[in-house]
Amino acid sequence: MKRLVSMTVNGEEIELAIPPYRTLLDVLRNEGRLTGTKKGCDVGDCGACTVIMDGSPVNSCLVLGIEAEGATIETIEGQHAGPDLPHLIQEKFMDHGGAQCGFCTPGIIMMTKALLKENPNPTESEVRFAIAGNICRCTGYAKIVDAVLAAAEDLRKGRTL
Amino acid sequence: MNEAAPLPKGNMGEPVARIDARLKVTGDARYPADLPVRDVAHAVLVTSPIARGRLTQLHTEAARAVPGVLDIIAAGDVDGELERPQFGNSGSTSIAPLHDRRIWHDGQIVALVVAETFEAASEAAALVRADFQAEEPSSGFGSPGIEIIPAAGASPLYPENPEAGDFDAAWATAEISIDETYSTPTQHHNPMELFSTTASWFDGDVTVNESSQNVTGWKNTLARQLKVDPEHVRVVSPYVGGAFGSRGPMTPRTAIIAHAARRLGRPVRCVVTRKQAYTTQTYRAETRHHIRMGAMKDGRIVAFRHEGWELTSRPDNYVVGGTGTTARMYGYGAVETKVSLVKADRNTPSYMRSPPETPYVYALENAMDEMAVALAMDPVEFRRVNDTMTEPIEGKPFSSRSLMECYDQAAEAFGWNRRTRGIGSMRDGDWLVGMGCATAVYPTNVAPCTARVRLTADGRIRVQSGSHEIGTGIRTVAAQMAAERLGAPFWSVEVEMGDSSLPPAPVSGGSTSTASVCSAVMKACDAIRARLFHAAVTANDGPLSGLAPADLGIADGRIVAGARVEAVANAMERMGVGEIEEYAEFAPEGSSADAIANLYKGKLEMRMGEEGAKVKYAFGAEFVEVRIHRLTRETRVSRLVGAFAAGRIMNPRTARSQLMGGMIWGVGCALHEATEMDRHSARYVNTDLQDYLVPVNADIQDVKVILVEEKDTDVNPAGVKGLGELGNVGTPAAVASAVYHATGKRIRDLPIRIEDLL
Numbered sequence: 001m002k003r004l005v006s007m008t009v010n011g012e013e014i015e016l017a018i019p020p021y022r023t024l025l026d027v028l029r030n031e032g033r034l035t036g037t038k039k040g041c042d043v044g045d046c047g048a049c050t051v052i053m054d055g056s057p058v059n060s061c062l063v064l065g066i067e068a069e070g071a072t073i074e075t076i077e078g079q080h081a082g083p084d085l086p087h088l089i090q091e092k093f094m095d096h097g098g099a100q101c102g103f104c105t106p107g108i109i110m111m112t113k114a115l116l117k118e119n120p121n122p123t124e125s126e127v128r129f130a131i132a133g134n135i136c137r138c139t140g141y142a143k144i145v146d147a148v149l150a151a152a153e154d155l156r157k158g159r160t161l
Numbered sequence: 162m163n164e165a166a167p168l169p170k171g172n173m174g175e176p177v178a179r180i181d182a183r184l185k186v187t188g189d190a191r192y193p194a195d196l197p198v199r200d201v202a203h204a205v206l207v208t209s210p211i212a213r214g215r216l217t218q219l220h221t222e223a224a225r226a227v228p229g230v231l232d233i234i235a236a237g238d239v240d241g242e243l244e245r246p247q248f249g250n251s252g253s254t255s256i257a258p259l260h261d262r263r264i265w266h267d268g269q270i271v272a273l274v275v276a277e278t279f280e281a282a283s284e285a286a287a288l289v290r291a292d293f294q295a296e297e298p299s300s301g302f303g304s305p306g307i308e309i310i311p312a313a314g315a316s317p318l319y320p321e322n323p324e325a326g327d328f329d330a331a332w333a334t335a336e337i338s339i340d341e342t343y344s345t346p347t348q349h350h351n352p353m354e355l356f357s358t359t360a361s362w363f364d365g366d367v368t369v370n371e372s373s374q375n376v377t378g379w380k381n382t383l384a385r386q387l388k389v390d391p392e393h394v395r396v397v398s399p400y401v402g403g404a405f406g407s408r409g410p411m412t413p414r415t416a417i418i419a420h421a422a423r424r425l426g427r428p429v430r431c432v433v434t435r436k437q438a439y440t441t442q443t444y445r446a447e448t449r450h451h452i453r454m455g456a457m458k459d460g461r462i463v464a465f466r467h468e469g470w471e472l473t474s475r476p477d478n479y480v481v482g483g484t485g486t487t488a489r490m491y492g493y494g495a496v497e498t499k500v501s502l503v504k505a506d507r508n509t510p511s512y513m514r515s516p517p518e519t520p521y522v523y524a525l526e527n528a529m530d531e532m533a534v535a536l537a538m539d540p541v542e543f544r545r546v547n548d549t550m551t552e553p554i555e556g557k558p559f560s561s562r563s564l565m566e567c568y569d570q571a572a573e574a575f576g577w578n579r580r581t582r583g584i585g586s587m588r589d590g591d592w593l594v595g596m597g598c599a600t601a602v603y604p605t606n607v608a609p610c611t612a613r614v615r616l617t618a619d620g621r622i623r624v625q626s627g628s629h630e631i632g633t634g635i636r637t638v639a640a641q642m643a644a645e646r647l648g649a650p651f652w653s654v655e656v657e658m659g660d661s662s663l664p665p666a667p668v669s670g671g672s673t674s675t676a677s678v679c680s681a682v683m684k685a686c687d688a689i690r691a692r693l694f695h696a697a698v699t700a701n702d703g704p705l706s707g708l709a710p711a712d713l714g715i716a717d718g719r720i721v722a723g724a725r726v727e728a729v730a731n732a733m734e735r736m737g738v739g740e741i742e743e744y745a746e747f748a749p750e751g752s753s754a755d756a757i758a759n760l761y762k763g764k765l766e767m768r769m770g771e772e773g774a775k776v777k778y779a780f781g782a783e784f785v786e787v788r789i790h791r792l793t794r795e796t797r798v799s800r801l802v803g804a805f806a807a808g809r810i811m812n813p814r815t816a817r818s819q820l821m822g823g824m825i826w827g828v829g830c831a832l833h834e835a836t837e838m839d840r841h842s843a844r845y846v847n848t849d850l851q852d853y854l855v856p857v858n859a860d861i862q863d864v865k866v867i868l869v870e871e872k873d874t875d876v877n878p879a880g881v882k883g884l885g886e887l888g889n890v891g892t893p894a895a896v897a898s899a900v901y902h903a904t905g906k907r908i909r910d911l912p913i914r915i916e917d918l919l
Binding site: 019021022026029033034035036037038039040041042043045046048075076077079086090093094095096097098099100101102103104105106109127128129131132133134135136137138139140141142143144145146150 | 163164165166178179181182183184185186187188189190191192194195197278279280351352353354355400401402403404405432434435630631632633634814815817818821822823824825826849850851855856857858859861864
């Protein structure tokens with residue numbers, strides 16, 4: 001038995017018929033056709049499925065789709081600085097080599113956005129602990145931290161998230 | 162410019178950003194399980210809860226009753242349809258889970274459930290019950306029932322144990338000796354992307370979307386198993402969410418899913434849970450080492466003996482075999498080595514980032530540090546005394562070896578001279594500070610490779626080669642090579658990879674890709690240059706008429722000879738063509754006459770670093786500072802500095818990325834990673850990312866990578882030494898050395914955990 005659920009995804013209100021047992025991650029990837037959000041473990045260990053739900057970062061594999069009824073969801077696909085312009089955080093990840101294989105990257109960018117919304121002026125240590133739940137197996141992390149700090153610096157210069 | 166993009170030194174290319182960076186940061190890079198497939202059915206594996214015995218009966222009634230279940234495939238259902246998998250070359254194991262009822266290891270596949278949804282398939286898989294005739298398993302080292310055999314000759318990849326001189330006689334003359342044992346644990350790659358297979362048939366042709374490091378090898382392996390001509394099989398893997406060796410050899414699941422799709426008459430996708438990947442994919446074999454090293458008081462090593470034992474499965478003789486490298490590392494004098502395989506009731510291990518070097522060089526470098534202490538020598542100076550430009554086994558020269566240059570540059574950047582020698586002599590409040598170092602080394606392997614390059618009159622370039630973007634940046638460096646050889650801007654190049662319908666490239670393993678692909682791209686580009694140059698010099702009235710082709714160059718879209726230039730587009734117009742396309746086959750020096758034909762058949766002919774008139778290795782030096790809490794013994798790696806020399810650096814940005822990522826892998830190997838086993842049941846217990854520890858962001862602090870200038874024209878036409886597997890080799894021993902310096906505890910068994918330091 002499917003249930004009709006409405007949510008706002010990347011600024012667009014959508015209505016989806018989804019099975020009540022399906023995770024938000026699978027709903028986004030299947031019914032939502034938004035495969036930028038990745039499945040790295042499906043049990044909340046790796047952070048690859050991070051999306052922003054009502055302003056807070058969540059592991060979308062630990063949320064049921066039906067729990068998102070009425071919620072506002074932000075995913076990687078909704079991040080732009082303008083038409084055909086990457087988002088500030090994406091730009092910094094490109095500049096600083098924050099993506100290697102790229103699989104953990106969407107989740108880390110969403111976690112970074114949530115961090116910088118809450119704390120636009122983080123220390124290096126705050127960055128490291130804020131995204132400690134997002135595992136990356138390729139980069140060695142330093143480049144990710146550099147990218148986040150560079151984004152924060154641009155925020156201080158007046159750019160916006 | 163920022164730290165991510167180091168300024169190029171001599172023999173280095175530009176630090177351009179990745180060609181696919183934007184796709185990756187926007188979520189637009191499509192990994193195989195992201196691909197929308199119409200009418201796809203979902204498959205879930207059922208795996209064995211016992212490690213040894215026989216499947217006697219499978220009860221599937223309850224599972225079949227779950228709404229949406231389409232098919233259940235179990236032992237016997239593939240007979241006559243599917244050939245058994247083979248071990249070696251492109252296959253990970255000969256264990257044929259649905260052909261046999263014998264259980265060889267924990268978590269072996271016993272059935273596949275296919276349903277309309279992933280959830281229905283998962284529910285049904287949980288309802289499949291199996292009866293087993295269980296036997297007592299041997300879990301590994303020290304278990305009753307294991308079989309120990311010599312590695313030499315057990316695998317074609319390990320013909321003999323390297324040795325030189327009379328070890329016993331030399332050992333007897335040594336003034337100082339080390340005689341110790343070391344060990345490394347089972348480790349799993351845990352790439353971030355889950356393992357998955359999606360198979361779709363259309364009109365007798367099958368397309369398999371699966372992350373792979375070897376699409377051509379898999380195409381051929383899969384065709385044999387499916388009993389179809391390879392021309393009917395296509396393996397597609399445009400982006401790979403991390404691999405580290407785990408996607409090198411094909412595992413039995415791939416053919417099972419392709420068979421399920423054929424049997425069902427609709428596409429089937431199987432995304433394997435992380436837990437099940439621990440037993441249905443491969444892993445790094447647990448190893449043990451016994452090292453004897455004898456030296457004179459002046460620091461010269463006169464005798465070296467390295468004996469290794471490695472775990473493997475009952476049916477397959479996978480050999481790690483790192484003595485080929487450790488035996489050649491220093492100017493030892495006499496060398497004796499031996500490797501044995503320990504066969505237990507386990508799945509078959511396989512390649513994992515620097516497969517031989519990680520465990521074997523860890524043992525050697527730990528022994529080197531112990532010897533330096535025994536000699537009361539600085540560990541850097543001890544290595545300097547034993548540095549050599551001639552390897553001791555066959556007396557062949559190194560094509561280049563910048564080991565001490567790496568040590569000197571890294572030591573200076575690290576501040577090695579601030580280290581005080583006494584154990585526990587450096588403190589920072591409640592933290593004991595330790596400093597250590599070790600050598601990183603990786604052979605420069607290279608393999609046959611093909612590529613097709615097309616230059617269009619408007620200046621755009623397309624490069625095609627069936628290599629694999631596994632996070633290394635291979636698309637980026639291939640584009641740089643084409644741009645450089647054809648005098649075009651980087652942005653004008655597009656690169657197609659990750660598809661078995663492209664000109665074949667070797668497995669993206671053994672750090673061969675940049676050397677092999679760039680050598681092939683270079684050759685294709687040079688053929689295009691030759692055609693352009695010929696047109697330019699043979700023209701009746703062109704600006705370059707009558708010149709010798711050898712005097713021409715190409716830059717900024719123009720053919721150039723001193724002050725005389727002609728636009729490439731003009732030359733092409735005169736040739737009457739809109740595009741020039743060249744296909745090139747690159748076979749490394751010493752390859753067999755069949756090297757390219759074999760590449761097309763998926764048979765790998767890698768030329769290894771120790772082969773040929775000169776031996777070829779990349780070297781590095783890694784320095785580590787650890788801080789160990791005085792009371793809790795919490796251990797933090799506060800600083801890492803690595804200096805590496807690897808011939809021509811195509812792109813300092815991607816090179817730094819690879820080396821830095823490797824160094825952090827080394828931290829994981831030193832302090833975190835181990836797959837634990839319940840020795841009674843021979844089952845893995847920490848099969849998720851909560852309990853299998855890997856470094857997270859909060860574990861890492863200051864990391865510095867130094868690229869040391871080096872030129873080597875012997876290695877391959879591109880002059881490139883692979884470095885994807887270099888960075889992680891030295892770190893574990895450097896950490897162990899630093900831990901010893903801080904605490905006086907010599908930890909010989911990885912990983913180093915708090916309990917070892919209490």
